[in-house]
Amino acid sequence: MLKTLSVLHTPELLHALASMGHGDEIAIVDANFPAVSMAQRLVRLDGADLAAALTACLHLMPLDNFVKEPAFRMQQVHAPDEIPEVQKSCQKIIDQAEGKHVALSGISREAFYERTRKAFVVLVTSEQRPYGCILLKKGVVFPPGTN
Amino acid sequence: MLKTLSVLHTPELLHALASMGHGDEIAIVDANFPAVSMAQRLVRLDGADLAAALTACLHLMPLDNFVKEPAFRMQQVHAPDEIPEVQKSCQKIIDQAEGKHVALSGISREAFYERTRKAFVVLVTSEQRPYGCILLKKGVVFPPGTN
Numbered sequence: 001m002l003k004t005l006s007v008l009h010t011p012e013l014l015h016a017l018a019s020m021g022h023g024d025e026i027a028i029v030d031a032n033f034p035a036v037s038m039a040q041r042l043v044r045l046d047g048a049d050l051a052a053a054l055t056a057c058l059h060l061m062p063l064d065n066f067v068k069e070p071a072f073r074m075q076q077v078h079a080p081d082e083i084p085e086v087q088k089s090c091q092k093i094i095d096q097a098e099g100k101h102v103a104l105s106g107i108s109r110e111a112f113y114e115r116t117r118k119a120f121v122v123l124v125t126s127e128q129r130p131y132g133c134i135l136l137k138k139g140v141v142f143p144p145g146t147n
Numbered sequence: 148m149l150k151t152l153s154v155l156h157t158p159e160l161l162h163a164l165a166s167m168g169h170g171d172e173i174a175i176v177d178a179n180f181p182a183v184s185m186a187q188r189l190v191r192l193d194g195a196d197l198a199a200a201l202t203a204c205l206h207l208m209p210l211d212n213f214v215k216e217p218a219f220r221m222q223q224v225h226a227p228d229e230i231p232e233v234q235k236s237c238q239k240i241i242d243q244a245e246g247k248h249v250a251l252s253g254i255s256r257e258a259f260y261e262r263t264r265k266a267f268v269v270l271v272t273s274e275q276r277p278y279g280c281i282l283l284k285k286g287v288v289f290p291p292g293t294n
């Protein structure tokens with residue numbers, strides 16, 4: 001454990017987040033996602049749900065504001081435009097962390113898989129609700145006092 | 148780079164600090180210290196001086212308040228009781244981070260070597276001043292709102 005951080009900021013998660021640069025992507029996925037077979041780099045947060053994992057990431061990582069769509073959600077196969085509760089809670093956490101509304105863009109299951117295979121890291125949670133899968137693009141951290 | 152942290156919070160340093168538990172020790176040493184040959188685990192902060200490295204560590208790591216001596220400095224061989232400037236600056240940083248005076252206890256060069264060989268991690272800096280070597284014992288991070 002470390003001051004100013006939470007128990008979810010594990011050594012492996014901190015290493016991954018700090019290794020990421022501008023534009024690198026992290027997929028945060030539920031317990032059913034085929035993470036081990038898709039990830040180039042895998043970090044486990046067993047025991048944490050999606051909201052807790054997302055909160056831990058956004059405490060340290062800004063979203064990319066150089067692009068229009070820095071955050072994605074996996075669309076439900078049977079209802080692409082219906083946003084499930086597990087993703088609605090993520091939208092609230094993102095908006096709070098960024099201090100403004102940054103929409104989760106819906107992409108198909110297959111598109112999500114394709115993007116996850118290219119992601120810098122996949123963070124596996126114990127989220128049990130289906131479609132508990134989002135993907136974020138890291139932004140720039142500016143020197144203190146600038147923006 | 149990450150929000151709330153500095154450029155010196157490298158992936159490797161974050162991983163090491165978060166891996167340490169209560170009572171584990173970190174040696175932060177100068178550029179002449181035989182770190183590679185002594186360390187069980189080594190992290191490099193090339194380019195940083197001792198004060199900057201210490202500040203980065205204490206931003207995240209509390210000192211152990213279960214023991215009387217949680218911080219040590221390598222005594223000068225020719226003048227064990229004379230505290231060099233490089234160590235005086237560390238004393239100020241420690242006191243500020245801990246919010247109270249926590250003395251750097253002087254130990255001999257040989258005792259410092261012995262302790263470093265057992266330390267959880269050795270953090271090598273580019274400090275060029277001699278005797279820029281200290282050793283810290285990690286304390287407990289309590290849940291938010293408790294102490």
